[in-house]
Structure formats: structure tokens, C-alpha cells
Amino acid sequence: MEDSRVKVLVVDDSALVRNILSRIFEEADDIVVVGVAGDPYIAREKIKSLNPDVITLDVEMPRMDGLTFLGNLMRLRPLPVVMVSSLTQRSADVTLRALELGAVDFVTKPSIDVSHTLQDCADELLTKVRHAARVKVHRRNANPANTPTHTPITGARAASKQRNFRTTDRLIAIGASTGGTEAIREVLMGLPSDAPGIVIAQHIPPGFSAAFAERLDRITQLSVKEAEDGDQVLPGHAFVAPGDRHLRLTRSGARYLCLLDDSEPVNRHKPSVDVLFRSVLxxxxxxxxAAILTGMGGDGASAMCALKDQHVHTIAQDEETSVVWGMPGETVRLGGACETLPLGQIAAALLEATSYGQLVTQARR
Structure with a gap:
């Protein structure tokens, strides 16, 4: 009888971490640890001989760093990878780069008391490994950040020079979870420097949200930052919810302002897409x-229905281009999506829905 359990290879330079992760997986009936490796060279040989379904990979490794190993893996023999990262600024930057290179997801570990914290996040780790095992991983370029696949918006740059915003009118709201950092990156790379103001709720740990916003600020035409209380949302600016706060939007006259909320998680998440979207409504x-992108669970789906009921244009990412078709899939199932689109078409659709497309057409004439 064929073994249907998810086969996991644990790659970490710490014997303690390898043992803890192995014990967590061994307690699950549907997961089996087929091997462990203390560095990428050992991991490379074990991948050949053991053929794992999923790899858990430490960010910082001896002999070959985790990013180099991941890049080679995704180029030569793509496999689902869940990164295990420390809660440090450097680790946040490296982990976000790992997601660009093709890692499916990540879990965080502290620099101290690793044993207790990894046990505390056992459910999260098991859930993410199970989801990763179902992901179709494709070969990646060595530098994916420089090769966006969005639909080009011809004339957008010319139109942007003709616009002179004084107040915010239209607004774009984006929500995502698993796979969302890369999906959001691709959408924002398809938007011009004077696109309508943008608010974003991405399920992400504290500390990682600031690094995520800084990375988006560097590689897109927009001004992107982690949201703070009282930030005014203006065209050309995007605000990312902090990893341990809800982001809400409020209106003061003609101005849209960010408000941070430290209340309980909603749909088990803080920040919650549902909280942001209902405040936007x-x-x-x-x-x-509003656009809801790849992610596990159903956070934001009911809010998408409420938005659509009030004539807000809503877009869900399609199943084919989603890492996990949970949040967008639930939105579609509940009837909350006006459109279901592949990731590469969402930026253009957002602009069209905010009437930006009319200005682009004028710029072409």
C-alpha cells in the first residue's frame, strides 16, 4: 500500500532545532520526516535519495547560505520549501528574499528559548507544511524580482505626468496571506507612481511587515511604508498593516487616514483583511x-461580499496563479467577486476599476 503521508526533509544547522521540528512532525499522522540535514550540501544529497515532498529550511546555514541553496533548488529541482526564520531585521529581509526566490511560506523562531516557541507554533508549522505539499512549484529565474509578469499598462507613465492630485478620491484595498508577499509585489510593480492610494493587509509577523514595506518601496514606483496612526492615504502611496495590529481606514473631510487597532485577532489574524475591508467600506x-489575493483560510471573504453588495468593484485572484486558493476561493464561493483574474492581470484591472484606464487611453491619443 502506497504511503500517502507528506514526506519532509528538515534542513537546519542546529541539532536542537532539527530534533524539535522532527518531534513536531512525528506527532502528526499524515506527515513523516524522511531525513534531516545540517547543511545544504548534505541536504542536496538527501533530496536525491529521499525525494521529499516538502523541505523546511533555515535561513542562515554553514558552507552555503540558505538563499543560494534555495535559488539553486528552484532553478534545478523545484520543491515546496517552508523557511524557518529568526525574528530579526536581517532574517526578515532574507526571508522576504527567499519568498521571491520561490519559498512557499515561513515560520518564525526566536533567538532565545527556541524549544518552547517552536512547540508553541507547532500547529502553524504543520498547517503550512500540509499546504506546501499541495502547491505546484515551478522553476524560477535567479532574479525574479526583475521579471514581473503583470500585463503592461501602456501609456501609464505619460498619463501620470498629466495628473495633479490634491485630495484622495478613489482607493485600492488589498488583502492576502500565504504567497501574498510575492503576489502583492507583482501587483504593485504593475501600478504607476500616481495610482490611487493603497491600503494593504498581509498576514505577516511583527518586524517582517516593516521590512516588507521597505522592500516594496525600493522596487516599485510607489511610496510604500508600514502604516502608522494618522498617516494620510494619498495617490502614489501604499500603506502596509503592521504585523501585530489591525489597520483600519477612517475619513476626515476629504482625507483618508490610517488607524491602528490592538484589539483581538479576527478570523484568527491580526492584521485581519476583514477588519481593513469593512473599514474601507x-x-x-x-x-x-478591493482585491483579495492568494492565502489560506477565509479571512476577508465575507467583507468582499459586503463590499460587492454596496457596488464596490471586487477582484479575486484565480486558482491557477494562487499559491493557496483559500481566501480568494472562499470569496468566489460566497459570490463576493465581481471578477476572478490571474495575478498578472490584476494591476491593470485595479486601474481600470478606479477609472485610471480612461486617463491612460487619453494619453495614447
Whole structure:
């Protein structure tokens, strides 16, 4: 009888961490640890002989760093990878780069008391490994950040020079979870420097959200930052919810302002997409457009239905291009999506829904 359990290879330079992760996996009936490796060279040989379904990979490794190993793996023999990362600024930057290179997801470990914290996140780790095992991983370029696949918006740069925003009118709201950092990156890389103001809720740990916003700020035409209380949302600016706060939007006259909320998690998440989207509905109404991207679970789906009911244009990422078709899939199932689109078409669709497309057409004439 064929063994249907998820086969995991644990790659970490710490024997303690390898043992803890192995014990966590061994307690699950549907997962089996087929091997462990203390560095990427050993891991490379074990991948050949053991053929794992999923790899857990430490960010910082001896002999070959985790990013180099991951890049080679995704180029030569793509496999689902879940990164195991420390909660440090350097690790946040490296982990985000790992997601660009093709890692499916990540879990965090502290620099101290690793044993207790890894046990505390056992459910999260098991869930992410199970989801990773179902992901179709494709070969990646060595530098994917420089090769976006969005639909080009011809004339957008010319149109942007003709616009002179004084107040915010239209607004874009984006929500995502697993696979979302890369999906958001691709969408924002398809938007011009004077696109309508953007608010983003991505399920992400504290400390990682600031690094995520800084990376987006460097590689897109937009001004991107981690949201703070009182930030005014203006065209050309995007605000990412902090990893341990809900982001809400409020209106003061003609201005849209960010408000941070330290209340309980909603749908088990903080920040919650549902919280952000419902505040956008209250503050912006049908001047908003919302997109829900790849992610496990159903956070944001009911809010998408509420937005659509009030004539807000709503977009869900399609199943084919989603890492996990949970949040967008639930949105579609509940009837909350006006459109279901592949990731590469969402940036253009957002602009079209905010009437930006009309300005692009004028710029072409």
C-alpha cells in the first residue's frame, strides 16, 4: 500500500532545532520526516535519495547560505520549501528574499528559548507544511524580482505626468496571506507612481511587515511604508498593516487616514483583511476597489461580499496563479467577486476599476 503521508526533509544547522521540528512532525499522522540535514550540501544529497515532498529550511546555514541553496533548488529541482526564520531585521529581509526566490511560506523562531516557541507554533508549522505539499512549484529565474509578469499598462507613465492630485478620491484595498508577499509585489510593480492610494493587509509577523514595506518601496514606483496612526492615504502611496495590529481606514473631510487597532485577532489574524475591508467600506464606499489575493483560510471573504453588495468593484485572484486558493476561493464561493483574474492581470484591472484606464487611453491619443 502506497504511503500517502507528506514526506519532509528538515534542513537546519542546529541539532536542537532539527530534533524539535522532527518531534513536531512525528506527532502528526499524515506527515513523516524522511531525513534531516545540517547543511545544504548534505541536504542536496538527501533530496536525491529521499525525494521529499516538502523541505523546511533555515535561513542562515554553514558552507552555503540558505538563499543560494534555495535559488539553486528552484532553478534545478523545484520543491515546496517552508523557511524557518529568526525574528530579526536581517532574517526578515532574507526571508522576504527567499519568498521571491520561490519559498512557499515561513515560520518564525526566536533567538532565545527556541524549544518552547517552536512547540508553541507547532500547529502553524504543520498547517503550512500540509499546504506546501499541495502547491505546484515551478522553476524560477535567479532574479525574479526583475521579471514581473503583470500585463503592461501602456501609456501609464505619460498619463501620470498629466495628473495633479490634491485630495484622495478613489482607493485600492488589498488583502492576502500565504504567497501574498510575492503576489502583492507583482501587483504593485504593475501600478504607476500616481495610482490611487493603497491600503494593504498581509498576514505577516511583527518586524517582517516593516521590512516588507521597505522592500516594496525600493522596487516599485510607489511610496510604500508600514502604516502608522494618522498617516494620510494619498495617490502614489501604499500603506502596509503592521504585523501585530489591525489597520483600519477612517475619513476626515476629504482625507483618508490610517488607524491602528490592538484589539483581538479576527478570523484568527491580526492584521485581519476583514477588519481593513469593512473599514474601507465605511470610509470610502463605492469609491473603493478591493482585491483579495492568494492565502489560506477565509479571512476577508465575507467583507468582499459586503463590499460587492454596496457596488464596490471586487477582484479575486484565480486558482491557477494562487499559491493557496483559500481566501480568494472562499470569496468566489460566497459570490463576493465581481471578477476572478490571474495575478498578472490584476494591476491593470485595479486601474481600470478606479477609472485610471480612461486617463491612460487619453494619453495614447
Amino acid at each position: 465605511a470610509a470610502v464606499g463605492d469609491n473603493a476597489v
